[in-house]
Amino acid sequence: MSSELVIHVTGARPNFPKAAPVIRALGARGVAQELVHTGQHYDDAMAKVFFRQLALPQPDVDLGVGSGSHARQTAAIMTGLEELFLARRPALVVVYGDVNSTVGAAIVAAKLGIAIAHVEAGLRSFDRTMPEEINRVVTDQLADLLFATSPDALTHLGNEGVRAGKVHFVGNPMIDTLLANLDRFDADQARRDHGLNGDYVVATLHRPSNVDDPDDAAELVKAMHSVADIAEVVVPLHPRGRARLEAAGLFSHDRLRVIDPLGYVEFLGLVRGANAVVTDSGGVQEETTILGVPCLTLRANTERPVTITHGTNRLVTRAELGFVASQVLSAGRAADWPVPPLWDGRAGERIAEVIEAYVHGKGAAGEGRD
Template sequence: MAPLVLHVTGARPNFPKAAPVLEALAAYPVEQLLVHTGQHYDDKMSDIFFRQLGIPKPDVNLGVGSGAHGAQTAKVMEALEELFTERRPDLVVVYGDVNSTVAAALVASKMGITFAHVEAGLRSFDMSMPEEINRLVTDRLSDLLLTTSPDAVAHLGNEGTAPEKIHLVGNPMIDTLLKNEARFDAAAARADVGIEGDYVVATLHRPGNVDDPEDVKALVAAMHAVADQAQVVIPLHPRGRARLEQAGFLDHPGMRVIDPLGYIEFMGLVRGAAAVVTDSGGVQEETTILGVPCLTLRPNTERPVTITDGTNQLVTREVLAERVREVLATGPLQQWPTPPLWDGHAGERIAKILARAVGAAEPVRA
């Protein structure tokens, strides 16, 4: 019987990371089971990703839905424990830093199942971020730590992780981006939104920006100052939209709020942008490859390689408008650095390591 590799995904950022791993591992004599916990459960946040990226429909959808961190993590753990008991996977693969990630890590570890963490070693050193807690716990328990950048390798080494567990493999999300890059149609995205001239894309959802009323007020003022210079397009989930609307976010003719987009449509929008203002992690990586200036509205980032080898910079609300002014004056980038091994082959490197871990070292097809 072929060894069983069980992949756990749960939120929108996981899917472009898992897609190239699933595809590359299919060349080996292993059985794969794709589990979607349902942490993100509406169509634009999950199902459309499977359709657009050619990922097979999940074999199992746990449908846990949203909720407080503890409650959501507990629901995922309970459901995964039952599933792991039934299927007894030889290897569990987790992605990123969402609640589903740490839930799977805890269950696999307690049940003595080998597991691998794709995107291990990222650190913001900000314990107010739930994702940082998830990263630390997951990496401490992981048997295989698959990293996207040299700084992540260094963090794990500094934390005492055994060197043989750590593998620098590159960024599988960039595999997905490069594979689909020809489909990112900036002109079509511009037409769909109905905008002309320079525009800025914004993605904002972190608690440090949108939870506290005073922070929201300051964010609205900063974004209005951006909209004085260029149109701002921001996809917003309805839950986050209400709070910003109440704070007057839309009380500016240059602000354009749209519903969440599919992967292809969103990346087309990003490709045509003069700049991106974000507090998201993955967007910092995507803009780095596309050569779009990224202004990260956070005091820190777990992806500093996008600053040293990319197009990203950290900004505060106070200086955001000035940074946008500088970007608009400079115009589109003609050359920019990119991180090592972000070359479209991370999925293949990961698959080779996973296959070796379950005793299926040689692929059965090219």
């Protein structure tokens, strides 16, 4: 196996739109690469549809780890990746975002002396109760190349003592994917598919802080019903927390319709035509920022503050959601809004340029690590 091999590790739905432009740009440069899917998300709507819709190559390896607790899932990922990395001995392992596959791959690679690149480095919510925050911090401390999507990420990495030479401000590859597929996001088709005639709101809800505790779930359902009192609400519901939200009465409002998770193109077609989005997802905050759709994030914090300062996003509590949603729907969508720097559709090319220079300059796997 080539000492200049790059292995990309993906595992969950948010990873795929980030990885696609990087894989494509490296392929155009002739860099040897393989794609590993850990199987952290494994059904069609949560994973397989992305390979079809984003023209991602089929994974060279699918570990098929499936679901489980954080410890069990991460352990299965690490066991499978250790065997693979020992066999392949790549020059660089590229990880994306903040899921368990990301931190698992980073730990295994670091212990084997294999260099690591982290795409979407430096994001911080400063909330250690979020498992994703632990994954972000650990991965960034182990990474040899850190690709930042926003200026605030550069500040965070500097404050944590990450050497500036490791960090590259490249923009957001998820936005590359969005802009490349913009013409495919058909809001009119989404309205027809879901029988929507007037104003509507899209909601995506799955964070532990909203769905794990029965009392939180009951508050969330009450808040979502207050939105459904003023507009149709469509909820492509993540499997996580579905049973608890159903038990709390989410399905009982006649203007709130729960549907299965959608493919990438179908989901963003639905979002593109929405009057507002309610979410606790990180990626959706970014996508609405580019699409100009008002986004109400049901969290106490966000690791993507640039979507507030340079976008359409705002943080809201469950108690105030109905009132704020009413204000947003009355005001309508803005004609113009700021867009974060370098969210221009070329992040994948910038990342590929750095990776190509790194693997060609480092030679055998593990050389050049701090």
